[in-house]
Amino acid sequence: MAIKDKKIPSPETIKTNPQYFAKEELQEIKNLRLELNNLTGQMGALYINKIKLEEAENLLKKQLVSLEDKESKIAKKLSDKYGKGSIDLETGTFTPTE
Numbered sequence: 001m002a003i004k005d006k007k008i009p010s011p012e013t014i015k016t017n018p019q020y021f022a023k024e025e026l027q028e029i030k031n032l033r034l035e036l037n038n039l040t041g042q043m044g045a046l047y048i049n050k051i052k053l054e055e056a057e058n059l060l061k062k063q064l065v066s067l068e069d070k071e072s073k074i075a076k077k078l079s080d081k082y083g084k085g086s087i088d089l090e091t092g093t094f095t096p097t098e
Contacts, residue, residue, distance in 0.1 A: 078094075084097050085097050
């Protein structure tokens, strides 16, 4: 049985006539595009989560600053009233420092 030689198309033929991919080649390209689309979606979701996380972090930082300010005001008020010392929160007693 003789094997027929496939003729390689000339550049002119390729330019003027449409060429078709093999099913396997076309499926490989489609699979790659699907993977890229999935990755793009995951990257977008990750970016959105990053933004939300940064917003939550900023909110917590503001709350921390507020609590530190509140703590400072309470400490000043108690220091003005009782002087310098330490408080035992379990017993509610104040021990002045000399």
